Each structure stands twice: as C-alpha cells, then as structure tokens.
Amino acid sequence: MTEPTTSAGRAGTHRSAAATATQSASDDQPAITFDRVGVRYGRGKNTTDALVDFSLRVTRGETIALLGPSGSGKTTALKVLAGFVRPTSGRVRLSGRDITDLPPAKRGIGVVVQSYALFPHMRVRDNVAYGLKARRMRKGDIATRVAEALSMVSMSDYADRLPRELSGGQQQRVAIARALAIRPDVLLLDEPLAALDAQLRQSMITELQGLRDALPDTTMLYVTHDQAEALALADRVAVMRDARLVDIDTAPALWSRPPTGFTAAFLGGANLIPVTIGRVSGRTALVSAGERMLTVLAPEPRTRWAPGAAALVCVRPHDVVVTDLGATGSTRAVVRSAVWRGPVTRLSLAIDGLPDQLLEADVPGRSDHRVDAVVGVRLPENAGVLVDAGDTSGATGSPT
C-alpha cells in the first residue's frame, strides 16, 4: 500500500484530516466506495427499505449528483457516508479504508445541509471555526483557516455578523465555508440550494461551479431532486428510484442517451413515445409509432433492440419541428396548449396517427399558436433515441 501523497489542491497544501487518518489507504482507490449498502429503517412490520444493494464508486476529485424523487434514498446514502446512519448491510470506504464503524467526527467529511444548521448565537467566524476548535487546532492556525474558507465563498466581510444578520444565500455560503474549513477530502451537500429562491439558486450554482473548479481534489457528493442543478454541477449523475441506483453516467450521456424511460422522464422535458422496433442497422433503427415510421438512434449495445420488441423513443421538445400545415415531410397536428416560457413557447400537440399521445414541442420566442390551431410537425431523422420500455411512474423531474 502506498502513503497518500500530498494533494496539490487549490489551497496549495490542501491535506485533510480524513486523508491524514487514512494512512493505510491507497490513492488509486476510489475516494468513496459504497459496497452493496442496504439501510432498513424501523422494526417488525413498520420497516422501510431506504437503500437496497446500493453500490457506487466515486473517483477522487469527482462530483457526483445523487438525483431522484422524494423518498428515493438520496439523503440516506449521504447519511451513511457521513456516519449518521449505520447501514443494515454492506460497507462504506474512503480511499479504500473501511469506515463503516467509524464515528462521524473521525471521518473528516464536510457536510452541508439544506437548512444551513448554523449556530444562531455564534458569529460567522466562530461558526466556521467550530470544527477546527473541536479538533483542538492552534488559535493562529484556526484564524488562517477561517479567513481562507470565508474568502473561498466571498464572505470575508461578514465574519463578525450573526447568522440572523445574513440573507439565506449568505448563510448557506457560511455553512459551506464551515464545511470547507476542515479541508475535507470529501464534501457532502444535501440539497444546499433548496431553501433559496430561483434567482439566488442560479447564482449559487455558478458559485458552486467555481468552488468545484477551485477544489479539484475534493470529492463531492451532491444530493438534489433538481435536474438542472445536477446537470450543471456533476461530472456524473446517479439517478435513484425506490431506494435503488437505476442509472449512472456523465450528465451529457444521460441527457442524450438515457438508458431508461425513468431517467429520461426524470431529467425533464422528454417526450416518450411507445414504438415497435423494426429494422436496426448500425446506430439507427426504423421504428413504428402508431401509423408512423421513424428513424431514430439506437444506442449501444445493439443487442438491446430486438426487431418486433416494444421500446420508447425519447424526443426532446426542442428537437420537434413545428411547421405550417402541409409542409414537406410533416404530419398534421392540433395544438392542445401553448405556454410561453420566456425564451420558448411550449406547445402540446395531438398528432395524427399517434393516438393517446401528446407531443411537447418548443418553438422559439413567444409564438402566436392558439389552442386548436392545426399545424404540421416533423421529427428530424435521429432526433429521437431508443430507450428501454419500462415503468416511468414517479419520474416527475423539474421541468426543462
């Protein structure tokens, strides 16, 4: 086994308590490993399986978003790693070291939760210093660390304020500074922006992106049910459903080639059209949707797509082309609703030959399409991608 080398982190000599504690761990191990973790809450008849056979490996410096509907087990996974919940089965490791039985304070993990959890009677600097004092660090070193952490979140000017004298976004920055002050190798963020309004959330996403880039050696696990946050911040997105990890991949891959209908729907804004697979050749497939034939992308492995089998085609609303009625290659459709969303108008369309299916289409700007207007619709070749047919219930992600 090799000693962990000093990480060339953003703060120059970035070295965490956790890393110091993981003397026997190896740098080539994943920073975080969940190994078939199960969590069952309660006893007897009143039990809830919050995590089932949950396995995940996170590389050092990677940011993973745990994305899923309410109750899917995201927070439980974080609590297991932080040491607040003991798994019923399975093991958790940090840099290869088994920490399943280690108390939370000995794990050296930074945790940020939705509700800030600042000590109301302590000034900002004392809130940030809290974990360092608990580690019995020297006063001078504490002052340096506090200043460094506050500067990272642009809160240096607020060190003497009380939490109640800060806005929500500022309080959350202090909570992040407090988590960073211990220079954790692993930072856990549980819906850190959920309590903020939409505009502030957007600017905090940008700040978190900056923080992530400034901390290239810090591994982050980010819990959210907001797909926009996940897509903006994560190197990989782990989609959870009913206590299980259902899909994991890079954000662009999950977006463009969602493996399951659930993930396609949860990432938001997906039209999922039931189809029957016809001929598959290379990366494309000819499929029938109602009375229509479509040419769509068939992601690897091709063996997934057997001719005659049922599947779904995922089409993003911005890929649907709305034309005048009768335009070449178009199909007749009736506008069922038109909602202006700023940059686009989202149309809901009933398509001839596609019964029981409304297709959502985005047209640029504020369109003047009225309900019951008759238009043409065209799906460009390969605008759709084949997705495994399956249960998509509960996949109501935030709209895109």
Ligand SMILES: Nc1ncnc2c1ncn2[C@@H]1O[C@H](COP(=O)(O)OP(=O)(O)OP(=O)(O)O)[C@@H](O)[C@H]1O
């Ligand atoms: N202490 C507990 N005792 C009993 N059941 C619990 C406890 N904590 C969570 N649960 C249950 O475990 C399941 C997973 O909860 P968890 O908080 O991990 O989900 P989540 O995906 O983080 O949800 P949310 O997005 O709403 O925070 C849920 O069914 C929840 O009701």
